[in-house]
Amino acid sequence: MALHTEHEIHRRRRSRNVGLGLVLIAFVVLVFALTIVKVQSGDMMEGFDHQPRVSELPREEPASQEPATEAAPAVTAAPEDSQ
Template identity: 55%
Template sequence: MLPQVEHELHKRRRSRNIGLLVVLLAFVALVFGLSVVKITQGDMMQGYDHRPRASMLPQDPDPPAANAAPVAAPGTPAANQEAGE
């Protein structure tokens, strides 16, 4: 059996594939490094999920008494019953 000679086209394609591999590995390393830094760096990081968070609300200078009755939110069935509708 004769040894097969590799064509020049295959050599060029292999070198491009190796270059692309290096670029992709560098990108993965960059994203991983940024993730590690962001996770280990910080205090209470919170994501924004389009909802109000208690930690982001301003502190109430006059909080209600602990034994006060809860108030129903406007537009809920409990609020309509309290209003006598």
């Protein structure tokens, strides 16, 4: 039958915990809502991964098998100096 009073520190801690809980719930709701909106948009989404997207490149016609008119430059070895 002892009277138990709540200490002020416990009230403050509970208040902070409730506030943090509400912020976390709001963040989860925001992420969920953004996910739903992106999924419902229906567009083909591709992330930016530093690679060319094949779906965005223009179609190329196959190259013809004609011989090249210019020859490739010849590579010559540099003379070695003996010392």
